[in-house]
Amino acid sequence: MKRTKVLFIGAGVGNLLAANYLSEQFGKDFLILEKGTTLEARQCPGVQNSHCQHCAVCQIESGTGGANALHGNKLCHFPASHRIVDFGGKKWVGPAMAYIRQFSRTITNGAQPQCEQLTSVALKAYHSDILPQVHFAELIRNLTQNLKKHIYNQEEVTGIYRLNGSFVVETKWHTYETEQVVIGTGRSSYRFLEEFLSQNAYGYRRLSPDIGIRVEGSPELFSDLYYYQADPKLKFDYPEGCGRTFCAHNQGMVVPVKLGKSSYADGAFGNFSTRLNNIALMVRSTVPLPIDKLEQWAERINQRTGGSLLMGEVSMTDPQYAIQQILGLLEEFPSQDHARLFTRLLEDLFAGERAIFRFDPQTPLKMKIYAPAIDRYWVRPELNRDFSVKGDPGIYIIGDAVGLSRGFLQAMFAGYVWARNFVEKTIRHSNHYDKIRCGRLSSGLCEDAVRER
Template structure:
C-alpha cells in the first residue's frame, strides 16, 4: 500500500500537519511515532518524557506564545501578517481542543508601565500574549487532538523510522528500524527535539544544507512568588532581555512559572533543570530561567556538544542537578544541606544536590547571569536576595536549522521538515503552525495532481 503522505513524529508539528491534511480530505495518511501512546507514557521514564504522542511538550506547562518575535523563525519564511494569522488559527485549534480561553499579556496600562520600569532597569520587555494550558491539562488537549484524528489518519506508535528513502533525487518513503519499507508520494518529517540527531544524520545523508543553531545555557531561578507578583499579575510570562555590561552578551529570562515548581529533565542521559506550573495546584514560589545564548565561530561547530558538556559537568559534581543559594555563590562557598534548610525560599525540587555552580559554569556565563539578576532586582526588589535559589544547569539545545522553502520543503522534492527538530521553531505554537504551513502546501499540490488526472 502506498500512502499519500507519511508524517514522522507525533509532536505538535506532526499532529497539526495530520489534522490539517485530514481536514483537507487527503488520504491515506500515516503518522509514525517512535515513542509510546499518551496513555502508556510515564514521568518515570526519561524516554517517555521526550518521546511519544504529544512529543516533549506533553509534559511541559503548555505555554502558547502568540508572538512573531519569540518561539521560532517562521517570520523568516512568511510575512508577519500571514504569520500572525497562522498563529491565530493554530491557537484557535488548541482552544477548540480544550485549551483555556484566558489570554495573558493583553495590552494594558499595567503592561505599559511595566515596560517603562524595565527600560529604567536596563531591561527590554518583549510584548506578547500567552495562553497557559497548564501541565495537567496538556494531556487532555492531546487526547482530544488524537480523537479528532481517529478514523481519518492511521497512527502507529512504538515505530522508529531508521531512514528516509529517495530515488532519483525524489522522496519515496521511509524505512523503519525493523527493515520494513513504507512508500508514499510525500514525507513530512517532524522529529522534534528528541529526534534532532536523527534529523541531522538524515540531512547529511541526503546532502541537505543546514546551519548550527546557538545553544542557550544558564540556571533556573526560584524565589518567593511575592517578589515577582506585580510582574506575573500583569504578564503571566514576561520575556525580559538584558545586554550584560561586562561582555555585552544577550541574556534573557525564559519560561516563567508563577506559583510553579522546578523539575529535573533528562536528555541523552544528561540531567538538566526545567520548570512547570499547574493551573490548579500552586506552590509558594515562582521560577524562571536565565539563559545566555552562546554563538560560536569557526572552527568550532558543535554547540549542542558544548551545552551537553556543561550539563554533564554539573551531573559529575552533583550526581544530577545542583542547587545553590545566591548568597553562598556570592560568598564563594558551596551550599550545604544545612544552608539550604535555613533558606527562606523553600526548594520545590527536593532531590537537587546542594553545591557550587562556580565549578560548573564558565566565568563569562556566570558574570552574565549575575548581572542579569542585578538588573532584575532593580525592576523587582528581592530578586538579588541571598535567599534566591539557583539550579543548574538549564540547557536549551536547538536543532540544526535545515534549509527549507517558505512552504517548509527541502531541496528534495516532496520532502518537508517542520518543528523544533528541523530548527524552524522553538516552542509549541510555532512548531504546530509550521505543521499546518507544510500540510497546506502538500494538500494544495495533491488537489492539483488530482485535477490534472481527472482532466
C-alpha cells in the first residue's frame, strides 16, 4: 500500500495547478492518479469522421491535461461560469490569474464585463483566449514539468473509503492510503462521482441537462449578432425551461465525446484553421431528465446514423425551410417539453429578432447538423466554501466536478483557491501545534523544534 498526505484524483488542469502550488508552498507529499494516458500518448481514432470508436478510456475526455486538452480549446474568462468564484470570492481572481499566467505565454488577463439583459434574451459578454493545440500542449507541459514523478497514469479509481481516520483509495492495480482526497475528475466522472456520493450519503443534486444539436458552417452563414464576441452566448427564457447557444468554436472542428454506450458532438480546436464555425444550440427543461433516459436518447440517435454524429446537411435558403429540415433529421426528443423548447429555440435563432444565422435564396449554402449535443449531465455535490464535501472535511471536489462550471480557466481557479486554503489551514494548524509544544519546552528547545518543522 502506497501512502501519501494528499491524493489527487484526475490529472486535469485544476488538480495540476493545485499540485504545483502545493509543491511550491507545502511540499511534495502528494500523488496524482489519472485513468487516461499522458498527453503525448492521447489520440482519438474517430475525430476525423466524427465517428466514436468507443475506446475503453475516451481519449478526448480523459488523460493528462483533462477533457479536450488533446486538441486545444478556449479559456473563457469570468464572468463565464462565474459561480465557481463564490467558493473563493472575487478577491482571488486577480492572484489566481497571475499564478495561472506563469504556466502560459498566451493567457491574457482578460476582461470582466457583465451580462446584458435584452428584453427576454440574456446576452453574456466575456473575453476568451483561444489556445490551439500547440499552445495548449505547452500549458500542460509547463503544469506537469515538476510533477512527472507524482503523476500515475492509467490508474482508474474504483473505490474510496475511510479506514482508521485515513482514506483508502483503490484502483484496478494498486491501493493507496492518504489523509486528504482531492477529486478533480471533471465531466468524465459523472457516473463514478454520483455513485461515490450516494454510497457515502453525501448530499448532491442532479442537474437538468441541456440537449440539442451542434451546427457547423462557413463564416458567411453567421450574422453580425453571432460575432459580438468569440463565444456568443444567448439565453432565451421559456415557460417550460430555457434555450441557449453554447461553446462556439470558430475555425474549429467537431469532435466525438463518449457518453455511456454512445457519444455526443463537442467542439475543439486543432493547430490549423478549418474555415468553419461550429456552435451548440441546446434547450433545458424545468423537468429533470434522468441520466439513463438521456443516454438512451443519445444512443438511439447514434444508431440512426450508424454511429456517426453527422445527421446531415440543411439548405440555408430560407429560415422556415431550414427549421423543418433540422426537425426532420432529429425525429425524436427525450420528452415533449424538449421538443417544444427546441422548436421555439430554432424559431428564435433562425427567424427571430435575435437571429444568429444568415439566409440567401440565391446562394444555397449548406449547414451540417451534428447530434446529439449534450451538457450539464453531471451532478452538483453539496460542498463547503473550502471545496470540502459537507459531512467529510477530508474529501474535496474541485474544477468542473463541482457542477458549477465547465471550463479550463474556471477549473484552474478552483485549484488555486483550494491549494491556498489548504496550505494556509495546514500552516495555522502547525503553528497551533508548535505553540502547544513550545509551552512545554525551554525557549532554546522551542526554536529548534519550530526550525525542524
